Amino acid sequence: MEKALVDDLKRVHGKTGMLYRLAEASLDHPTGVVHEVIFPVVSEATLRDVVKEWKAIGPFYRAHVQTVMRRAYRSHYRRMLPPLLATLAFRSNNVTHQPLIRALALLKQYLPSRVRTYPVEENVPLEGVIREPWREAVMETDAQGRQRVNRLTYEMCVLQALRDQLRCKEIWVVGADRYRNPDDDVPQDFEVQRPTYYAALKLPSQAEAFIQQVQQEMRDELVALDRTLLRNADVEILPKAKGWIKLSPLAPQPEPTNLLALKMEITQRWPMTSLLDVLKETDLRVDFTRFFRSPTAWENLDQATLQYRLLLALYGAPGVSAVMPSMT
Secondary structure, eight states: OOHHHHOOOOSSHHHHHHHHHHHHHHHTTTOOOOHHHHHTSSSSSHHHHHHHHHHHHHHHHHHHHHHHHHHHHHGGGGGGGHHHHHOOOEEEEEEGGGGHHHHHHHHTTTTTOOOOOOOOOOOOTTTTTTTTGGGHHHHEEEETTTTBBHHHHHHHHHHHHHHHHHTTTTETTTSSTOOOGGGGGGTTTTTTHHHHHHHHTTOOSSHHHHHHHHHHHHEEEHHHHHHHGGOOOTHHHHHHGGGGEEEOOOOOOOOOOHHHHEEEEEHHHHHOOOHHHHHHHHHHHHHHGGGGOOOOSSSSSSSHHHHHHHHHHHHHOHHHHHHHHOOO
């Protein structure tokens, strides 16, 4: 769906000036014919490109995305909702996200039902559950002029909100490990020993003070960057997008002494075996790279590519091309 729309997307530059010329030509010749007044200042092809761009990035694109998502969810993914809600119990320690917990309970309550919209008298949580771009798709007006909540679209919005809050542990799953109660990630005596732990971490105990500290650090760093920019050989301001900041790559770090000593020891014991071969063989036997996981729930790389890159990173090879034949 995205590929089809992107193929139609052709960004038109200078739209502000184009709009001015269109307005000026229209005011100067209010009774003129379009192809005689408008096309001489802005060509028909350019106007078609403007229409394509608007369709690709405007409300048309959003409506098309919602339509395709609804179709895929209704015909395929929705069948997983009953076992999902029957198996997992969701909780939140934050009062801000209780509407989402109530929304999940509402989804579970209406699983046996075949109604298309929720009853008018039903208290359907919207704030903190439905994103603003989805409001129009969720709300419907019935024959009596009453506002109704489309059940299928509402379910999709609830699952999207659930995904986002699971990633930051505002919502957690009973009995889970990775998505467990975030209170279990801190010491059990945290509430009693809070000042001690904050002092050990060298952090302020108040959230506002921490935010102000981070903001001040960012201001100081930006001021330092601005002050030294003209004589900083490692920073360059690019003309792209009105001033992208380009940083020079970091210089390679010296090889750790313990890694060098390990290589020498292995060379003495097994002269024909490299350290990379040992590392690779170890992973093939015990598959230790499977324990290196992303801190988020989103991973784009397949396991083979991830294993390849992890081994190279762990080995710290100075030249990737030199070890690629060995890796394959």
